Amino acid sequence: MKAPGLDTLPDQDLVTCFAAAAREMGLAVLDSETRRANKMYDRMTAIDAVLRSRGRAARMALVPLLDHDDRLIRYFAAKKLLGLMPERARAEIEWNTKYRFDAIAGDAKGLLRAFDSGQYAPD
Secondary structure, eight states: OOOTTGGGSOHHHHHHHHHHHHHHHHHHHHTTOHHHHHHHHHHHHHHHHHHHHTOHHHHGGGGGGGGOSOHHHHHHHHHHHTTTSHHHHHHHHHHHTTSTTSHHHHHHHHHHHHHHHTSOOOO
């Protein structure tokens, strides 16, 4: 799934767009705003598709987001990087499980459970 116009953006602009979408998605999830969360999920998926089409180096442009101040941005970047940087990405996903009663923590726990059981294999 590619969104119109994303193909022409440089990698760094895509990373900026991904970070904005990740933040919005995280806030929407925490606020139980499903429609907005789904829209941002589609946006992040489209950005990821463009980066994937450009190869590993383009996908690795997301790595600096693992050090972002915003935990939501770090979390969604880690999900996209789990197949490329499993140890680093997993550490970020595990860190997000500490928020025991929020939806992001629940997602992180479910992702790790699926990953550990072999039900989810990131690429």
